[in-house]
Amino acid sequence: MLWGLGVVAEVVLFLFMHRLLRRFHSRAILMASLALAGLRWLLIGWFPDVLPVLALSQLLHAASFGSFHASAIHMIHGYFRGRHQGRGQALYASVSFGAGGAVGTFASGFIWEHRGPTFAYTLASVVALLGALVVWRKVTERES
Numbered sequence: 001m002l003w004g005l006g007v008v009a010e011v012v013l014f015l016f017m018h019r020l021l022r023r024f025h026s027r028a029i030l031m032a033s034l035a036l037a038g039l040r041w042l043l044i045g046w047f048p049d050v051l052p053v054l055a056l057s058q059l060l061h062a063a064s065f066g067s068f069h070a071s072a073i074h075m076i077h078g079y080f081r082g083r084h085q086g087r088g089q090a091l092y093a094s095v096s097f098g099a100g101g102a103v104g105t106f107a108s109g110f111i112w113e114h115r116g117p118t119f120a121y122t123l124a125s126v127v128a129l130l131g132a133l134v135v136w137r138k139v140t141e142r143e144s
Contacts, residue, residue, distance in 0.1 A: 002058045009062035017070040026078075027141045029071035034132035037064035038125040045121020064128075072096075078142035 020029060040060035047053040072092060080088030112120040 002054055005055060006058035006061040009059045010066040013062040013066040014070065017067065020067070021071065021074050025141055026071040026075045027135060027139055029067050030075070030139070031132045031135045033064045033068035033071065034128050034135060036060050037068070038128035038132070040064055041121045041125035041128060045118045045125070048117070075139075075141060 037060070040057045043053050043057040043060070073089065076088040076092050077085055108120050108124065111123060
């Protein structure tokens, strides 16, 4: 049921994401999504037995993953023009979901095994918050 809640929330977010992207810069949405991901990982790691907190964390999945993906694709359209947009999306998918997913899965499994789930989720939160800091300091936005 919690997984379904997260999926429904993400679909609803995608229905309204075009309005958010018209109102806010992609960079700001990206930073907010990473900050919310940091909060989500902390909630899951520190309150795994509190159902309302887990439900909130599933709603934060839409606010973090869904908004991250939509704003990242929007930014890619600004960086990669015309016929290169497909290549930009392929690069994004292969680096973030491919290489990033593989490294993250391996590292989190290793950390989970040796330090426990709370530490793994706390570290994931730190990484997400560092990502927000990198976006704030280093990422520029180009009009799409």
